[in-house]
Amino acid sequence: MDPAKQAFLHGLFDAAVTAADAEAALRAHLPDRPKGRVVVVGAGKGAAQLAAAFERLWDGPLTGVVVTRYGYGAPCKHIRVMEASHPVPDAAGAKATAALFGAVAELGPDDLVVALICGGGSALLPAPLEGLTLEDEQALNQALLASGAPIGVMNAIRKHCSAIKGGRLAAAAHPARVVSLVVSDVPGDDPAQVASGPTVPDHVSLSDARAMIEARGIVLPTQIMAHLAGDTGTAPSPTDAVFTGNEVHVIASARLSLEAAARAAQAQGIGAVILSDAIEGEARVIGQMHAAIAREVATQGHPFTPPVVILSGGETTVTLNGAGGRGGRNSEFLLSFANEIDGVAGITALAADTDGIDGSEDNAGAFADGQTAAAMRAAGVAPDDALRRNDAWGAFDAADSLFVPGPTGTNVNDLRAILVGELP
Incomplete structure (x- = not known):
């Protein structure tokens, strides 16, 4: 050759990679400083680099936690960087998910949550709903990866089996305002699809997800199918009042x-x-x-x-x-x-x-x-x-x-x- x-x-x-540089992408989308606290959360293969860049750019105090793939960490002074498994979730990812929920707990209306979201976050944020286990979520990811289904279909199914995807992390941060800064790795740049949208809800319902599974003949683990047959996995709607005032910006894309x-x-x-x-x-x-x-x-x-x-x-x-x-x-x-x-x-x-x-x-x-x-x-x-x-x-x-x-x-x-x- x-x-x-x-x-x-x-x-x-x-x-192409330089065009998606973390610091350059963030610089034009920094939110206004709030009256209260600033908490940074994030997930994805580039989340640590985004967090480090945000620290360099932000003029003021902040705390937070982000999770990235093993070996993808970057040094941060104020934001805790955790690492977990990708593409199949592990216990470290479950621990990181709990840390993200802890970071946004007990915030008030004057506080600001900055969510740094990029591709890979779906696997890095395991959070099985009641009745499911980490092993169930691992089996779900493996089945979806082997199915050949497009990313939109995989994420539609994942979010109805998860306690953090489909906007649930943003809902947990309410009444704090959430500004999501998203590096898109999905066709069409729908921010709700990136990392299965932990802070960005969408309109894909549980019945829609069931229809996708049936239409494509996707074979999923028995426990997951039993869960999806019920009504306990419904993700919040974008029209829910807990999302009022939140912002979403796609800051880099294919x-x-x-x-x-x-x-x-x-x-x-x-x-x-x-x-x-x-x-x-x-x-x-x-x-x-x-x-x-x-x-x-x-x-x-x-x-x-x-x-x-x-x-x-x-x-x-x-x-x-x-x-x-x-x-x-x-x-x-x-x-x-x-x-x-x-x-x-x-x-x-x-x-x-x-x-x-x-x-x-x-x-x-x-x-x-x-x-x-x-x-x-x-x-x-x-x-x-x-x-x-x-x-x-x-x-x-x-x-x-x-x-x-x-x-x-x-x-x-x-x-x-x-x-x-x-x-x-």
């Missing part, structure tokens, strides 16, 4: 990061097009679609003229088949893509999660070009078989094509960047 092309795509990733990547490409004399920031669907199918576009550009020169970078964002899904492979949605997307461009010259691609971690492995994603599938075969890995087994990590590891930038401190969903043509 051409090192210059790899470096070019890596630069686009860096531009769209802004894609636009930054496009500008970075154009600055180097490469045209750039953004397909969409909200692409959803099965990762391997979306990989085939992107490959078809790239092949058309490479071989026919339309609908875009090379050299050009094709950019897209959103959150694909992977339906696990139980074969025990390793990888995440970006790696699976790119393995499918690599199969479809096998032997085609002039195409180089990067697919990566902007938080720096794809699924449960240590890579953000991977690189691929027209020779990647051949490199896998030369290393003894059949790409088609690896895709069947959901073992994209193993295939790209064998081809020495993994992309491992480390945790980035932010999370605005996935970045797919496909360079068609040659660099100037």
Whole structure:
């Protein structure tokens, strides 16, 4: 693979991540100082970096607690940073959830709660409702991750099984005012979907969640299904008076990061097009679609003229088949893509999660070009078989094509960047 092309795509990733920088994103959205206390709460893979940036920017006393993924912490002076498991919840997450509730307890109308919310918070905030256990919530998360359901469906189900999601943390903070500052990692940038909306309620009812499960044939643990069949999991409505006066601001998103990547490409004399920031669907199918576009550009020169970078964002899904492979949605997307461009010259691609971690492995994603599938075969890995087994990590590891930038401190969903043509 051409090192210059790899470096070019890596630069686009860096531009996208920089556009979601915690301090820059927060600076324009600082709330007015209240008469009373300021309490900061938060959850997500970039929550610690958001908390540290908020401390640097805030002119006044504050306290608080945020939870992030193991290894994603950042030093804070006044805000307690806790770490827990992602993507499957653990006891540390339950302890952190209790700490967040404790932080907002017994506040008054003159107090302010600043909620720093970003992707990954759903798993980091386990809080099973009465009648459910942490083990039930773990089993729910595992079932949803394996189901291939889009993030909106997963979050609709999660919030009706949780004591903190669906706006319940904001309700617990009442009568204090809650200002939610959200880094969106979901298609469409609906803040109620980020981290399943611990401080942002939505209108998706319990009956809606049941209908989603039935329509998609999602298989959930027996205890969860029994709970959802009752009426004890209904999340609060956005019209509830406890949310009056609260504010919600999306301060960074996939769209802004894609636009930054496009500008970075154009600055180097490469045209750039953004397909969409909200692409959803099965990762391997979306990989085939992107490959078809790239092949058309490479071989026919339309609908875009090379050299050009094709950019897209959103959150694909992977339906696990139980074969025990390793990888995440970006790696699976790119393995499918690599199969479809096998032997085609002039195409180089990067697919990566902007938080720096794809699924449960240590890579953000991977690189691929027209020779990647051949490199896998030369290393003894059949790409088609690896895709069947959901073992994209193993295939790209064998081809020495993994992309491992480390945790980035932010999370605005996935970045797919496909360079068609040659660099100037």
